[in-house]
Amino acid sequence: MVKQLRAARTRQALVHAAAETxxxxxxxxxxxxxxxxxxxxSAGALHFHFPSKDALAVEVEGAARRSIERMVAERRPSAASALHLLISVTGDxxxxxxxxxxxxxxxxxxxDPSRKNGAGFACWWRTWVREQLLRAQHQGELAEGVSPDRVAAVVVAATVGFEVLCAADRDRISPQHAEHFWTLMLPQLTPHSDEFAGLALSES
Amino acid sequence: MVKQLRAARTRQALVHAAAETxxxxxxxxxxxxxxxxxxxxSAGALHFHFPSKDALAVEVEGAARRSIERMVAERRPSAASALHLLISVTGDxxxxxxxxxxxxxxxxxxxDPSRKNGAGFACWWRTWVREQLLRAQHQGELAEGVSPDRVAAVVVAATVGFEVLCAADRDRISPQHAEHFWTLMLPQLTPHSDEFAGLALSES
Structure with a gap:
């Protein structure tokens, strides 16, 4: 049991160190x-858990995805609608x-162009964003004529842009940016934009 | 003269090949x-023009910047205002x-995290975008309460996001995305949003 716990901790330390690197x-x-x-x-312990750098990257991509899925699961009960969920998740x-x-x-x-055959993390994120916007449209939340596909492309570009610029320039990107983004976008997106004020600011 | 022309062509071919790579x-x-x-x-010709990979990258970054500056100079005469210029330049x-x-x-x-000590191309782009928004504010184009800094952060994140996603996934990003982005943003940004319809679609 102690051995299993130690193995899990080593694995976690490796994933964290790999993500940083x-x-x-x-x-x-x-x-x-x-x-x-x-x-x-030790190098031996790394090889015991991960046979290759690719295996480590796959694990980091999987862990990032599970992190977001966990956060979505936490937000879902308090989210009144699909658009509400999308806004609070992008804020988080x-x-x-x-x-x-x-x-x-x-x-x-x-x-990262040097990561060939990646797990398509941005692709997965795009799919998730698009699904929420389709649900929002289905629930009558989107203003008439608003295309979920077009909005998804803008939301994904902005979130990916914030994330990669954040990595390059950590001090100048703040979580408030999600709030500014939605403040600018929402009035065109939905006739009920007032209901969503402040949602992108993390509640936790 | 012929020799100079040949040298310029070789240099250009090297910059283009380096950018692709x-x-x-x-x-x-x-x-x-x-x-x-x-x-x-030949390898010798490359070394004659560029002593190192860093020198090639500096040249690619400089050429990218000059390309955008040239495009800005072309757009400026027909741009009625700072906001007009910003929208058509992001479209281009x-x-x-x-x-x-x-x-x-x-x-x-x-x-690219593996490019240490880069020329700060994204930083230069951010400065340019911010300047146009400050000019737009000064010219009374921005709606009251709109912060040039906040809007600049969103515009830069979206453009960088589109550019890097485009590189990862060329088929799914189209120039129309700039138009969709501005269609969503403009009504909050300016009381004169109707005047800017279609501006982001490249005229050339």
Whole structure:
């Protein structure tokens, strides 16, 4: 039991160290020795858990995705609608970008040209955003003539842009940016824009 | 004279090949032999023009910037105002992202963690966008209470996001996205949003 716990902790330390290294140096320059050193574990322990750098990157991408899915699950009960959920999740996402290196690394890896055959993290995010906008349209939340596809493209570009700029320039991107983004977008998106004021500011 | 012309052509071929390689593989994995092969010139010719990979990247970043500055200079005479100029330049920028690999590489390099000490291309773009919004505010184009800084952060995130996603997923990003972005943003930004309809769609 103690052994299992220790193994789980080592694994977690490796994923965290890998995310930091991928986000700081990019996929190509990240070396397994640098990652095991950063995690404070031996090269042997790293190889026991992850046979390759690709396996580590797949795990970081998976962990980033699970982090967002967990956050969506937490927000869902209090979200009155699909649009409400989308707004609060994007707010949380930008808040996490500054504190959660795994999520930041997931976005960075998805646009890192040296990471070939990535897990398509940005693609998964686009699909999720589009689904919420289709649900919002179905629920009658979107103003007439608003295209869920077009809005999804803008939301995904802005969130990916914030995440990768945040990585490049951490001090100048703040979670408030999600709120500013929605303040500008919402009045065109929905006839009920007043109901959504402040939702993108993280409540936690 | 013929010799000078040939040298200029070689240099241009090298910059283009370097931009393609940086955009496809990232800075870290781009090798000088791969770039000279792609340009169809000898390793000696490459070294004659550029002593290092860093020198090539600096040149690509400079060429991307000059490309945008040229486009701004072309748009300026027909732009009735600062906001008009900003909208048509962002439209051109997204149109160029799919066709001009040098501009795309400039944006990619600016968020590539393996490119340390880059020329800050995204930073330069942010400064330009912010200047136009400050000019727009000064000219009375912005609605009351609209903050040029906040809008600049959103515009920069969206354009950088479109550019880097475009590189990852070229088929699914189209120049129309700039138009959709402004259609959603403008009514909050300015009391005169009707005057700007269609401006982001490239006229050339």
């Amino acid at each position: 991928f986000a700081d140096d990019g996929y190509a320059l990240s070396s397994l020795p640098a990652i095991s050193r950063r995690a404070g574990v 996402l930008l808040a996490m970008a500054t504190t959660d290196v795994v999520v930041r690394a997931g976005f960075k890896l998805s646009v | 940086f955009a496809d593989d990232g800075y870290a994995l781009s090798s000088l032999p791969a770039i000279s092969r792609r340009a169809g010139v 920028l997204l149109a160029m992202a799919t066709t001009d690999v040098v501009v795309r590489a400039g944006f990619k390099l600016s968020v």
